[in-house]
Amino acid sequence: MDHLVLTVIAQDQPGVVERVAQCVNTHGGNWLESRMSRMAGQFAGILRVAVPSEARAELVDELQGLAAQGIRVLLAESGSEPSGGWKPIHLDLVGNDRPGIIRDITRLLTEQGVNLESLVTEVMPAPMSSEPLFHAEALLAVPQGLSLEALQAKLETLADDLMVELNLRAEA
Structure with missing residues (x-):
């Protein structure tokens, strides 16, 4: 086949x-x-x-x-699937919408050797203020040698600059 x-x-x-x-x-x-x-x-x-x-x-x-x-x-x-050197990590991001959020996050992920497996984004009105709120959910393939804590620290620095909330969690 x-x-x-x-x-x-x-x-x-x-x-x-x-x-x-x-x-x-x-x-x-x-x-x-x-x-x-x-x-x-x-x-x-x-x-x-x-x-x-x-x-x-x-x-x-x-x-x-x-x-x-x-x-x-x-x-x-159809290419071959990446072999075992990856661990799945979920990323959730929420913040006020503005241009460049995805560009900045994916640049940092690429620099860390992280592969983006899936990404879903949307902009919706915030519950109280109706201001545009950006939400992203992603599944990341993180190299085994990169600790969740190290990736979290790098992303948190960027999240502070972007003024977004960011959460990483290992896939259960």
Whole structure:
């Protein structure tokens, strides 16, 4: 079996996922994992599929043909998963919204060799003041040699500069 990672982007409408799933199924493929979401009238998803090697070219052609229905599909080879030198850490961040929060946090994480596994962000009105409040939740892959305390200290210094609350916790 060949493993592919697909990125799907389309105007949000019923049936987008079903059309992609039908293509995968028609060619004997198996839908392994996915993350999908609707935002601002657009639908986007990333998924990993396995397909028999002999059906791969036909699957790719059919997925590319979905563009005629307004569904863009980008394909990449499935890479190998990182081996054991990582520990999962959850990051929660809340603060007044302002440009640059994600840029500054991800710069510090990159400098520490931390990989961003997943990230969900949103801006919502604060409960009492209705001021825009930025919230981020992330799953980090932290190198085994980097202690949670050392990462916390570096992030807290940045959090003070950004005026945000930041919490790290090891995955249970």
